[in-house]
Amino acid sequence: MSAPATEDGIRRLRMPLSREDARSLRAGDMVLLDGEIVITAGLPTCQRLVECAEGRRELPRPLDGTGLFHLGSYSREAPDGGFEVLYMNPTTSTRFNALMPGLIRHFRLSAVGGKGGLDAACAEAMREVGCVYLSFVGGGAPLLSDAIREVVSVHWNDLVSHYRLVTLRVEGLGPLTVGIDAQGNSLYADLSQAAADRMPAIMAELARARAAAEGAP
Amino acid sequence: MPITYDMMKRTTAQLYEWSLRKVPDDTLDALRRARETETNTVAQRTLGILLRSAEMAETQDRLVCSDSGVPTYTIAIGTGVRLEGDIRRAIEDGFDELVATTNPPLLKHVTNPLTNERGYRGKDMPLVTWDIVDGADHVDITCQPKALGSGRWAALEIFTFPTLERIEEYVMECVLKAGSQHCPPVNIGVGIGGSFDHCAKMAAKATLRQYGTTNPEPVLAAMEERLLRAVNATGFGPMGTGGDTTALGVHIEYCAGHGFTPVAVAFNCWINRRTRARLYGDGRLERVE
Numbered sequence: 001m002s003a004p005a006t007e008d009g010i011r012r013l014r015m016p017l018s019r020e021d022a023r024s025l026r027a028g029d030m031v032l033l034d035g036e037i038v039i040t041a042g043l044p045t046c047q048r049l050v051e052c053a054e055g056r057r058e059l060p061r062p063l064d065g066t067g068l069f070h071l072g073s074y075s076r077e078a079p080d081g082g083f084e085v086l087y088m089n090p091t092t093s094t095r096f097n098a099l100m101p102g103l104i105r106h107f108r109l110s111a112v113g114g115k116g117g118l119d120a121a122c123a124e125a126m127r128e129v130g131c132v133y134l135s136f137v138g139g140g141a142p143l144l145s146d147a148i149r150e151v152v153s154v155h156w157n158d159l160v161s162h163y164r165l166v167t168l169r170v171e172g173l174g175p176l177t178v179g180i181d182a183q184g185n186s187l188y189a190d191l192s193q194a195a196a197d198r199m200p201a202i203m204a205e206l207a208r209a210r211a212a213a214e215g216a217p
Numbered sequence: 218m219p220i221t222y223d224m225m226k227r228t229t230a231q232l233y234e235w236s237l238r239k240v241p242d243d244t245l246d247a248l249r250r251a252r253e254t255e256t257n258t259v260a261q262r263t264l265g266i267l268l269r270s271a272e273m274a275e276t277q278d279r280l281v282c283s284d285s286g287v288p289t290y291t292i293a294i295g296t297g298v299r300l301e302g303d304i305r306r307a308i309e310d311g312f313d314e315l316v317a318t319t320n321p322p323l324l325k326h327v328t329n330p331l332t333n334e335r336g337y338r339g340k341d342m343p344l345v346t347w348d349i350v351d352g353a354d355h356v357d358i359t360c361q362p363k364a365l366g367s368g369r370w371a372a373l374e375i376f377t378f379p380t381l382e383r384i385e386e387y388v389m390e391c392v393l394k395a396g397s398q399h400c401p402p403v404n405i406g407v408g409i410g411g412s413f414d415h416c417a418k419m420a421a422k423a424t425l426r427q428y429g430t431t432n433p434e435p436v437l438a439a440m441e442e443r444l445l446r447a448v449n450a451t452g453f454g455p456m457g458t459g460g461d462t463t464a465l466g467v468h469i470e471y472c473a474g475h476g477f478t479p480v481a482v483a484f485n486c487w488i489n490r491r492t493r494a495r496l497y498g499d500g501r502l503e504r505v506e
Contacts, residue, residue, distance in 0.1 A: 028259060028459070072283050074324055086321040089283030092366050092398060115366075116398040116457060135458050137266050138366060138400035139282040139488045142273035160325045160335050162283070175266060177259055177458045187458050188397050195393055195451040202447045206385050209446075213439035 010175050016066045017110040019130045025178045027185040031134065033173040036152060038063065041072030041091040042163025045156060046099045049165075053106040060155035061167060063107040070096060070114025071136065071144075072162030075154050083154040085166065087145040090115040090136035101125035117179050117188030126182060133180035135187075147173035218498040220356055222302030228496050229343070230311035232360035233288055234319055236492040237280050240271040241506055243427040244404075244489040247465040251402060251455075260460025264402075267455065267487055281488050285323040286364035288312050288343035291422070295353025298498060305345070312343050326364065346418060355495040355503075359425060367403060367486035370395035373417055375479045381436075384409060384480050385444060388467075391482040392448050397457020400486035404428070405448065405467045408481040410474035420481035423468040425491055427506075430468070437469045444469075455487070465489075 013021055015035030025031070038061070040046070051057035073088035093100075093114035100118055103109065104125040112118070112126070113134030126133065136144060152167040180186040240248075245268065252264040274281040290308060294300070316323060316337045327339040350357065372391045376383060388407055395403075406426075408419030431438040444467040454460025465487075485491075493505040 030259065030262065072324065074283065074321060076322070087280055087283050091284070092369075094398060115400065116396075135456055137263060137270065137456055138486060140266060140270045141281060141283050142277060142279045143266065143270045145279075146273075162324050175262065177263070177456070179458055191451075191453055191457070191459055192393075192396050195396070195453065198450060198452070199389065199393070202389065202450050203386065205450070206389075206443055206447050207382065209439070209443035210381060210385075213436070213443070 012172075015111070015170070017132070019110065022110045022130045022132050023182045025132050025181050026183075027178050027181045027187050027190075029178040030175045031178065032175055033067075034171050036167060036169055037067045037069055037173070039069045039071035039073060039088065039166050039168065040163060041070055042159055043095060044159060045163050045165055046096055046103065048156065049103055050099055053102060060165060061153060063109070065108055065110050067111035067113070068103070068107070068109050069112065069134070069136070073164075073166055074161050075151065075164060075166055076161070083151045085145070085148055085151050085168065087141045088148070089141040089144060090138055091162075092116045093118050093133070097122060104129060104131055113176065113179075117186065120186075120189060123180050123184050123186050123189070126180060127184040130182045132178050132182055133186075134176040135179040136176055144173065147171055218500070219299040219301035220304075220496055220498055222304065222307045224496055224500060225304050225307035225356075226311035226314070228358060228494060228502060229290060229308045229360065230315040232358060232492045232494055233312065233315055233362060236360050236362055236490045237282070237285050238274050238278060239492070240275070240281060240488050241427075241491060243429060244465070244487075245271060247428040248402070248487065251462040251465065255461055257454060257460035259458055260454045260462060263455040263458065263460070264462065271488070280321065282364070283324060284364040284366060285326060286362035286490070287327050289345070289361050289363045290343055291346045291348065291359040291361070291425070293348040293350045293353075293357040295350045295355050295357075297352060297354040298356055308343050308345060313338070355497045357493070357495050359491060359493040361425065361491045364486075367399040367484045370399045371420070371481070371483040373413070373420075373479055373481040375413065375477055377478075378476050379478050379480070381440065385440065385447070387480050388444055388482055389447060392451060392463070395484060397453050399484045400488075401453055401457055402455055402462045402465045402487050404485040404489050405444075405464050406483040406485070407467065407469040408479070409469065409471040410478055411472045412474065413479055415472065416479035416481045419470040419472065420483040423470045424483050424485045426466075426468040428466045432469055434471070437471060441467045441469050
């Protein structure tokens with residue numbers, strides 16, 4: 001069931017997203033998330049996930065249909081033997097561009113995210129499986145970390161903290177902006193294209209302002 | 218009285234710790250002004266989220282960003298100052314101690330470029346730029362933790378007797394290439410002239426300038442103003458999801474060179490991390506920003 005929009009137009013969604021919810025979102029929508037998410041900021045981690053997908057390594061937790069986000073976190077062992085996460089924040093997603101289409105297709109991810117977006121090949125994989133890209137604000141550590149309700153699991157502790165594969169239960173995570181929707185619409189691609197299209201006009205305006213400045217007394 | 222190892226160690230560590238928790242006031246003001254004038258609803262909301270995050274970090278003593286970056290310092294030593302002890306080592310030891318004691322702990326971001334291993338220490342860390350100020354009776358220390366989310370989009374190219382038009386076109390090329398990636402709205406620093414290394418330093422130094430300041434050279438003041446409008450006409454917006462606010466300022470520094478003119482472009486993310494203080498021989502620490 002897709003959730004209705006709240007009063008301020010921000011939709012509140014349960015994670016992992018149902019395909020129906022994922023496909024109902026449109027680029028530019030804003031959302032809040034409740035439920036379980038999987039996070040890592042590590043390229044080595046995503047390389048391990050590729051190995052898992054290829055059957056060369058054991059997957060530490062099932063990922064089918066989950067939301068996998070490019071978020072780094074500081075996790076440490078708590079006195080009770082479990083883990084605590086002190087803070088989390090997004091990292092640049094584009095550096096995972098080469099690995100994400102394979103991971104999105106293999107694990108049929110319902111949501112990915114981080115900051116800065118993903119490329120066209122990723123958007124195509126997302127369209128195929130019904131997956132959205134969610135933009136987290138960079139430098140949003142206090143706000144984003146306050147949404148953590150439980151550290152469900154921490155895997156691959158041999159890696160530095162922000163590279164670990166961490167599963168969290170969150171409540172009201174966001175607001176996040178849908179950067180790429182499951183129809184293949186990408187704010188990032190659209191904005192880059194629009195900016196490139198505007199460049200002749202922008203350069204003409206710079207020339208006009210330069211001439212005016214040079215002509216000034 | 219001399220400025221000692223202990224004073225340098227304490228001050229450089231403190232500046233680093235502060236910079237992770239406090240978005241500079243000029244930056245907060247610029248973000249608030251941008252929120253008022255933004256015409257894009259998502260952008261307006263995004264600016265509101267950024268401001269809320271900054272407020273929470275400041276009032277609750279928390280990190281604004283999980284990426285505490287690598288420690289970089291710009292240190293200007295007054296010629297009236299006497300130094301005592303190993304001042305360079307003081308900065309290294311200060312960072313070591315900070316890493317061991319600060320709460321919450323910092324993530325490992327110092328990276329060995331030959332192995333990609335990450336830790337808290339590394340060759341030549343912290344990165345320090347030294348300068349001399351004639352006649353001053355203090356040491357002026359600026360701390361700018363540098364993370365590559367925005368830093369990686371910095372670029373430099375050397376042109377042959379470029380026109381102002383070519384320089385501006387290059388800045389716009391860099392802006393287009395960075396696109397939505399550098400946690401906008403950004404602070405853009407531009408260096409023009411000098412040598413390869415000096416030009417890069419000017420661009421980095423330009424990102425330290427406060428919003429609202431202009432270059433005293435009228436040609437550059439006008440260029441800063443028109444480039445800011447040009448950058449914001451691209452439409453990338455806050456966090457690169459669209460809007461009128463891609464940059465909060467364009468700051469340009471220049472110096473004479475040879476005619477083969479380097480142009481460097483550097484970006485600071487919206488947090489615009491920097492802290493600055495003056496350390497006096499009597500132990501007084503004057504926080505500048």
